[in-house]
Amino acid sequence: EVELVESGGGLVQPGRSLRLACVASGFNFDGYAMHWVRQGPGKGLEWVSGISWNSNDIGYADSVKGRFTISRDNAKKSLYLHMSSLRPEDTAFYYCVKDIREGDIAALDVWGQGTTVTVSS
């Protein structure tokens, strides 16, 4: 069974940093692109960042560009999101998501249970 387990969320002050991690199991992790998607309180979905299977293709939403860094360690079957210069508007539930198509970037297939990030003084 495909499973994604996020960790690293919590309460952090504005301007500080936080690193989210996602550990994958049940599929060939190093063959799939991975993504982070967030949802603020009472808000819609926002795609945050994505990374191709070989890390050659990386993208960020304009709202986080220059502040967030996505990375992956295929040997550890892990995805990361390093978030710096955090703002109150980054407060959200963050999901780790597997892409649907091996070797490609296509759609958001399997979602983790999510982790909460709260940015507040």
Place this chain on the structure above:
Amino acid sequence: QMTQSPSSLSASVGDRVTITCRASQSISSSLNWYQQTLGKAPKLLIYDASTLQSGVPSRFSGSGSGTDFTLTISSLQPEDFATYYCQQSYGNLPWTFGQGTKVEI
């Protein structure tokens, strides 16, 4: 930029429901649809504009290409009351979601 309409709608069990999504520029068939029920992670319904994800009931269908897309639920069931999002995946990254359509009783 992805624009969904309507932002919300009221419907009854058995109704045919249509949600539209418009892209600000052509995205070919790179359009996906998701369903989110309260308190749960989103679920992929349709990808590549019209391909039904495995396990999704056949009452869901998607159509369109270029800039205009449609999600149709042929006969609304009680478990379909949820929020639906479109999302473009054209030219790889970055991606964007529509603002969502809430389907209420």
